[in-house]
Structures are given as structure tokens and as C-alpha cells.
Amino acid sequence: MTARSLRRVALYVGLVAAALVMVAPFLWTVSTALKPSADVFASPPKLIPDPATLANFQDVLTLLPFDRYLLNSVIVTGAIVLLNVIFGTMAAYAFAKLRFPGRNLIFAVMLLTLMVPFQVNLIPLYAIMVRLKEATGIIGADTYFGLIAPSAVQVFGIFLMRQFLRSIPNEILENARVDGASEWRILRSIVFPLATPGMATLAIFTFIAAWNDFLWPLIVTSSDDMRTLPVGLALLARKNTVNWGQTMAGTVLAAGPMIAVFLVLQRRFIEGLTAGAVKDVG
Amino acid sequence: MSRWTQPAVALAAVALVVSACGGAASPAPATQAPVTAPPASGAVESPAASLDTTPVTITVWDYYGEATPIKPAIEGFQKEYPWITVKYEALDWDSMNEKFAVGVAAGAAPDVATLDMTWIPTLASNGVLEDLSTVSGGMLNGAPIAEQYNAGADEAMRYDGAYVTMLFDFDAYALYYRADLFEKKGIAVPKSWDELRAAAKTLAEDTNGDGKPDKSLYQVWPDTFHYSQFLFQNGGAILTEDLAAAAFNSQEGVSALEFNTSFIDDGSGIYWGPDQGDQMAGFKDGTLAMFQNGPYMMGVLKSGAPEMAGMWKVATAPFSKQPGSYLGGTGLGIPVAAAHKDAAWLFVSYMLRPEQQIGVYTYAGAAPATNAALDSPELTKADPYFGGEAPFGIFLDAMKTATHFPYVQSWAEIQTPTMDDAVAATLLGQGSAKDALDAAAEETNALLKK
């Protein structure tokens, strides 16, 4: 065996071991979800559920309006991802490549908002939403607007895209301008295509954060049929105990769509673009 | 709306007449079993005015979760009070605390909420809770409030003399023990601290041969709930009578904490920190043979460990000088900022009728709080899970000798982290009980001054 292929094997072994470390806790989660409640704390602990049962999954789907929660999560998360990818990239391009008075100051202020823990904003933000609902009836607290609007364009996303976009060589943009292209044209035909891996990354992160968000949806919704998955699933806890089988089943069901989205996005964009780019570096 | 006015007025008239006659059954739906009424107390004041029947919607927040006794009662309530629509919101215990604070502060408070009794000092002292004496006129379902609860519960519902919450379920500690192991080892049910320690020592077993007992241990919680139990039993108090200074670092308090620590020291107890995980595992795999906790654990054991039926029994908590426990539970509260307080009070009253109060036990496995409900045969019948005994009576006695936490503004911080830290530090061997309690007392006194 050559040194090279030995290195390859070592690499694979290392990666597989590491991957197992990452995945093992989830296998345990799935295992718990498949156990009847008597077995969840069986001693000694059973790794493979036997008997395995789908009862916990059935419970979650029947005890809670799971389909409604799922629908809400899909709508809210989808909207947040779309809005962030579009408006976030637009703003990021402006911050990265355009010059206008106050640019750095505005960007700095935006970054500063990241440094305030969200909790202190809860009361004023919720108060704003309550007033909006009272005044208009259709936007504000306990509406999709209330769930989506505060996260519609996130500074995190603008920051991420700005860093990506900085690496676009200025010459390309200058040439296009010299050729008479408008900024919008440049955005559409040059920037967006080049920024695709960044946008896919942003989409993934925004999706995850929005899908898993608990605190704000908890506060802003008061009707059961406006709740998102994380808030709805929290109800599986009784006043003094937790039904672990059901909770884990809920976690598995809630994670499914996210994993699916990741699989689609990561293959289409990141995979496609890095496939031919750099090999064997570092 | 006019369709309902006549029956509603008739209902109100009946209520007026009935209460003026002095304490007959409340106007419950005919299908319910008759309720034993509190004794007539002479000239009883009738409710202030006849019921206002403009349609309202009240928001009710409930942290009981899946096993709630409140949700099933809503239908009956809306039938009886057809002009009131209940908007029900289910939350879990952790979220309730936070959401309630935000809701109140942001101007979107609910009309009724389930509130843990340990939150009452904070909420009441900050003026969040409505004075229920005003809304109710001192009456609950046709009789004075004070007559429907025992003295300890009645006091726990008051802040500065006024009622701020209605106790809905109570929490007080008793001793749960593995009766089968007691029998196997010939141990009698302990009644004093010394007997408890002796029992724990006899039970503790070292099954993995490492020199330290690891099975059949006594559960030692590093928190103020369990420490205060020993403090009260030893004749101590948390604060001085005038609520101006800490009193838990007295001689009685120090020996109480040392007693708590003695289980860790001699290996017969296990420090129940986050590494121990869910208690249920500890019960089922035999790690725990004795623990002290509230009535709701009866329901938890039955549903989580049905195979252990007959193995567990409940006894009065062993004490040194006098029986004692912390008194907690759930109260129903109406925020000052609530939009519809009168309708909210009707809901609270409805939930406190014996038929609904029993639901606390049958749905949530917890202990109802009103005298009428506690007299119910449902609660005092022999329970096959607990060896054919009726453990409820023991909890009832515990409730009667329980003391609620001091209602001072800074109670939340005094309990957690100040006193909790002193208890945990001592149990972890970081210092002596006296030093830890003295330090906590100093911090407490500073907090009380603010």
C-alpha cells in the first residue's frame, strides 16, 4: 500500500468515526421515540427498542394539531427565508460594493443590534405587535405578519452575504458599468449568480433559525392555530413530568423537513460549485 | 343576546334567593351529584349586583399541559354562562412564567392564569395581581372564601391581607418509601429524623462493589423546597416575624441543613443533581428507595411505573420537633390589567366547585385545595397502587402543618439562587452548613433592604 492510499484510508476512518460521534445522539433520540414509555427508562438501558412501537409518533400526531403547527412553520419559515435571501443580499451588495454617504455608519449600527440579547426586546416588540393588532386587526400579534416581520431581514444574513460579496472582483462590476449596465442589471446578471453558494448557505442558516425559533413565536401567538412546531411540541410536557417518548418523537418529526431542505440545497448549490474548484489543498 | 337575558336573570335571581336563605347548594347543573354545603353562617351577604350578561371573551392561560383539569371544564362553564366565551391557551410551566411577565408588561394580560404559588410573592408585591376580595365580595360559590379552605391555605392566598390568588392545587411533602424493601429488611416506618437516618443507612446497598452504596438510597434534592421542610420541622423559620431579616441561619436552621447533608456524608443518600436525570429512572432501577415530595408524585408513579404497584407507600414526613413542610401548589390569579375581571371571577369560581376541583386529581393526578373537594370519597378511598392505603389523608395532614414561603418582594431571588446555593454548596462539600447559611443570610438581608 502506498503512503498516499494509507493516508486516504486513515482519512476515511477518521471521518467515519467523527461522523458517528455526530450522529450517535440522534440514533438514541430515534431509539427513544420508538420505545413504549415503560422502556424509556428501562434498566439496563436498551439501545435497540424491543418491542419497537410507533405509538409515540401516533400520539404526537393525534394529541396535537401537528398538521396545523407544521403548516404554520412552513409558511413562516418559507417567508422568512425568501425575504432574507432577497432583501438581505440586496442590502449586502450595497454595503459591500456601493459607496454612499453614511454607508459604514449604517452598517455599524446594524451590527450593533446583534449585540443586544433578544430577550430585552421582547416586551417593547410585543407591545408594538399588540398595538398593531388593535389598530388594524389583520397585522400584529397572533398573525403571520407578527411571526414573520421581525425576522424578515436579519443583520446576520446581511453580514454573511457582505463578506461573501466582497470577494467579487471590482473589475467585473466596473466593466459592466462602463458597458452601460444599470445597477439592477448588474445585480441580476452578475451578482446573484456569483453569490449563489453564499445565498444557499444563507438560506440554510435562516431556515434552521426560523424553523427552530421558540421564544418569539411563544410570545407573539395566543391562538393554538397560529402556533409553530417548537411551541406546539413544548406542550407535550405535563406540569411536572415529561413524556420522553412523545417528546423525542415530536423532535424527529419536526426535524424531518429541515433535513430534507438541507439535503436539497447543499447538493444543488454548494456541491455543484465546489466540485470542480479546489482539490487537495491543506 | 336578548335570548339569553331572561334565563340569565332567572339564574341570578335564583342565586340571590338561595344565598339569602343561607348556604344551600350552589346552582350547579342538575346532573351533578349534590355537594355538601358549608354550614350556614347566618346573615350572608349576597353578591353585589346581578350578573352582567354582555357577551365577553375571557382569555385563560393554563400550564397544566396535556393532563389539564381546566380544559375539560370549559364546555360546562360556557353552557352555564352562555354569554362568556373562553379563549383557552395552553402553555408549559416554564414558558408561563416568562410569557405572563411579558403579557402583563406589554398590555396583553390574560384574564385568568394558573400561577405557581412560588411566583406569588413576586407578582403580588409588584402589583400584578388583582385584589380578589374586591372582585368576589369575599364570597366564593355562595360562601365566604375563608370557610372553604383550611387556615394555612387561606393565609397562603393573601398578600398584605388581601386575597391575590385562589389556591387550586396544593403541594406539601410527605415521605414516599419502598414498603417492600422495608418489609424485607424489617424496618419500621420512620417517625423522627433519627429513625429516618437509620432507615436510610439500613436500606443503602453497594451492588457494584466500589465501596460506596449505589442502590436503595434516599433522594437528596439541593433546593430550598426540601431544605425548608427540615427547617420548619426543626422549629426554624426562613425570615423573622417582621419579614425584615433572614432567620434560617439560626441554630435550628444550621442543624436542619446538617441533617440534610448527613445523608450524603454517610452514603445513604444521593445528591440529586442534573447528572441523575429523570427521577423515574431512579425509581424504576432501584437507585431510590425513599424520597420526599408532593401529592402529584402519586400520579407520576402510577403512570410512569405501573409495574411497581404495591411497592411504594406514603408516610408522614419524619420530623424532629414538629411536622412541617413548605406549602405550594397552583393558584388561579386575575391580573390587575385583565380586561374582564368579573367574568374572570365567574370562571375561577366555577373551577373551584368540587366537581371541577376533583378534576385536579382525576386528570392531573394532583391534589385539589378546597375543603369540599378534599372531603370527596374519590380521594380517601383505598389505593391499590399504594398497598391499599389512602395516601391522600397524609398529604392533607401535611398541608395543614405546611408553611408557605415568605411573601416579600425579593423572595424569588432569596429562594433561587441565594438559599439554593447555600444548600447546594453544603451538600457538595464546599463548606460548612453554618458558613453557607451565614453567607446566604447576609445576601438575603441586603435583598430585603431594597
Add this chain to the structure above:
Amino acid sequence: MTLARLRRQSIGYALIAPAMITVVVFLLIPIVLSAYWSFTDYNGVRPPTWVGLDNYTTLLTSPRFQRSIWNTIAFVVLGMGLGPPLGLATALLLNRAMRFRGVFRVAFFLPVMTSLVVVATIWKMLYNENGLINEILRLFSLPGHNWLSDPNTALPAIVVASVWQGFGFETVVFLAALGGIPRDYYDAARVDGAGRWALFRHVTLPGLRPTILFIYIIGIIGSFQVFDQIFVMTQGGPVNATRTMVFDLYDKFNSLHLGEASAVAYILFVILATLSWIQFRFFGERD
């Protein structure tokens, strides 16, 4: 000022308008309000009364809060010392042509997709007296340990769980960034005779510079605000060994000390703003 330049500037404003509106209405207004509250004794019910710097001095002189600051800094240093290097190493390893690359990527990213609460719950079980970690140790005849009840190991234990959850984030960001470094740079350098390490130092690292800055700024801002894991795993214990600043905030918030809670937030803010400024100044781009 040419017309073209003017037009470009106004387009700049147009492009940032949606972001600006969202930030001003839903972030800046609440921030200004809560900053005001930090100088008052607001409890959510009574109108606030001005107390000046009282909240700040009370906090900064309180031993418990000082411990919180210390614990938070320790958490950040440990976490940011482990996470990004691990993420970069993994990204470099995965950036080769290899079979099952997609599968590995999913495996490393799975924890990132999971909410912190779920991750913390799972790890709390792993750290259990009879949990997986102690079981594995005993398999090798090593003693088990009360990871979360020992003041010395509680915080590192939480760091491990947090890094496990988070370094997949850095991996994916680095992977995308690596894809953006033009191939020609590598080819040119190789032609000049650069070996592996030189390639890394002179082509990869500089190319990743804006990304590294981003990772560290976002990472530090995020780790300083650690809360979910503390809440689930230790509630700040044992005896304040894992108490962090946002946990303090949460505590004061729930006991209706909104003035003090806001003060905690703005002390945190000042720390983060200072650190970010330092990072931008010394490691940032030259514009």
C-alpha cells in the same frame, strides 16, 4: 459629482431600504426603549422611575454577577478556541473529491440543524451518571464522573456539547468560502513551486480572511449570549459554576426586575461592541 454616481448612491439607499425599515421598527425602537429602562426601576407594571446608574453599579459590584461575567468569558474562549479550528479542519478535509462527501456533510451538519434545547437535552442524558459517556469510560476501566454536578467539569461539559452542536456551522461556511477562492491562484502558486503548507498559508488563509473575521465576530457575539444549554442542563449551577450573563438576565426578567435585566443586556452589549470594534480594526479589511 456625476449623475451616474448620484444615481448609484440613491440605488444604494434603495437597496438597503427594506433592511433599514425592519431593523428600525423591530429592533432599534425596542432597543432604545429597553436601554432607557436600564436606567430605571421598571417592573413592567408601575411607570418607571429614573435611578441613574444604580442598576449598573449594583450588578457590577455583585459577586454573583461578576462570576457570571467570568463564566461567560470562559465559555467564549473555550468555545471559540475549539470550534472554528475544528470547522476549518473539517472543511479542508471535506473539500476533496471523495465518495460519500455529501453524506459526511449531512452528518457533520445534523447537530447544527437541531435546536439548542434539543441538543442540550440529549447531552444532559449523555452526561448522566449511567449515560453513554460514563458507560464508555467504564468500558475502558476508567471511573465515571458527575460531569454536571462537579463545579470543575460542569462548564467544560457544556462547552463540549456546544462545540459539538456548532462547529458544523463553521464547516459549512468555510466550505462555501473555499469554493470561492479562484483555482488559478492555486495553479499559479504551484507553478511557482509552493508546497502544501505554503499553499495553505499564502493562498487559502488570505482567501478566507473575510470569512474568518465573520465567523469570529458572529461566533463571539453568539457565544457571549449562551443561554439555552445552561437553562436545560444546569440552571446556572452547581453553585454558580455555569451561571452566564444571559441566564442572569432571564432570572431578573422573570422576577420582574426589568430595569436590572436591561442593565445586564447593555453591559453585555458594551463588551461585545468593544470586542467587535477591536476585531474589525486589527483583523478587518482595508477598504
